[in-house]
Amino acid sequence: MDIRAVVTGFRDAEPLSGLPDSWHWSPAPGIDFAGALSADGKRLLQLSGRNSYDQELAVSTLRFAREHEDTLFSSNSFLGALGGFEPPAGHRFDAVVGIAPEVHRFYRVENPDLTPHVRLTFPAYSCEFSGEETLDEAITRYRMLRLNHLGREPLPFLKMRYANTRTRGKSTNPGRGLTEPARLVEELRLMDGGTGSFVEFENRHGDVWRAEWHGSWFVAEWNSQNGTPRQIEIDELVEFATARLRDR
Structure with missing residues (x-):
């Protein structure tokens, strides 16, 4: 699949300033998406913000995910988290989480062929993940965290x-x-x-x-x-x- 062609075909998609091969699009007021090609160009790394989008945070998150994608998913292929993330001023996130297609099932209705090529990535907190989540636990955790609220407080793993x-x-x-x-x-x-x-x-x-x-x-x-x-x-x-x- 030509990921670039698919994303640039989204309504109002435009290049995301500060990161090559990345884009921003907004399908509705208050809902923003940002996505970047993976380093090998075979996947879309994507995040979203609901009434909380911050372009500088989006760029930092996607850049970190692109640079560390293999490590991000090395310990858990369903829900991988990696610390060491340094967010822009005003944010307290210290990690980035990557979410596999089996967990998020994004685009399953409007573009199911794209779903297997998308890994969601969000700024997060290290205390929120064990690295040992099963597929069912990863789905539960993904739904609990409301990751697209980019100004949220930590919700520690329990x-x-x-x-x-x-x-x-x-x-x-x-x-x-x-x-x-x-x-x-x-x-x-x-x-x-x-x-x-x-x-x-x-x-x-x-x-x-x-x-x-x-x-x-x-x-x-x-x-x-x-x-x-x-x-x-x-x-x-x-x-x-x-x-x-x-x-x-």
């Missing part, structure tokens, strides 16, 4: 399993499932005082902790032979748990 004896709420999956940090904080506070309640939470490094209520809160490393439970107050527990999700 897998969680819990049982709340106060609300009778509990996980429905057999293992720890992907969720948002706000859910972890909410459940911890809701189960405060509920004897037998517990939460297991896992960060992007695969480190797991388990917090239980037995008259007081106790927390321990769950995947470590040296994980000795220690007593902790609820506010300290919430602070501890949220900090572990941002561990480098």
Whole structure:
């Protein structure tokens, strides 16, 4: 497929200043796309912004993705993230994420032949990805992150399993499932005082902790032979748990 011919055929497509073989187009007010040919010219690296497009950020992201594409997808072919990204002033992103066609399925309706040749790339945060996401997890994570909101805050990677004896709420999956940090904080506070309640939470490094209520809160490393439970107050527990999700 002639990627260049396809992209330049998009309505209102024009060269993106500051990066060779790249373009910008806007199909509707508030929705902007930017795309660049891969280094070998065989793929389109593309990002989008919804009411948040920043051309300087787009150029920086696409340039980084083009220069590091092989490394970006080397550890995970579905959802690859690479740190070391330095965004323009005013942004706090520290990574770029690449999303495979099997995950994003972009253009599947209007131009399905193009879909296999497109890798989405967005500025992101290192704390948001484990590098071990399965295809199903990559799809879930892609939908959770709202990557086209280019002024967004980090949404750290979190897998969680819990049982709340106060609300009778509990996980429905057999293992720890992907969720948002706000859910972890909410459940911890809701189960405060509920004897037998517990939460297991896992960060992007695969480190797991388990917090239980037995008259007081106790927390321990769950995947470590040296994980000795220690007593902790609820506010300290919430602070501890949220900090572990941002561990480098």
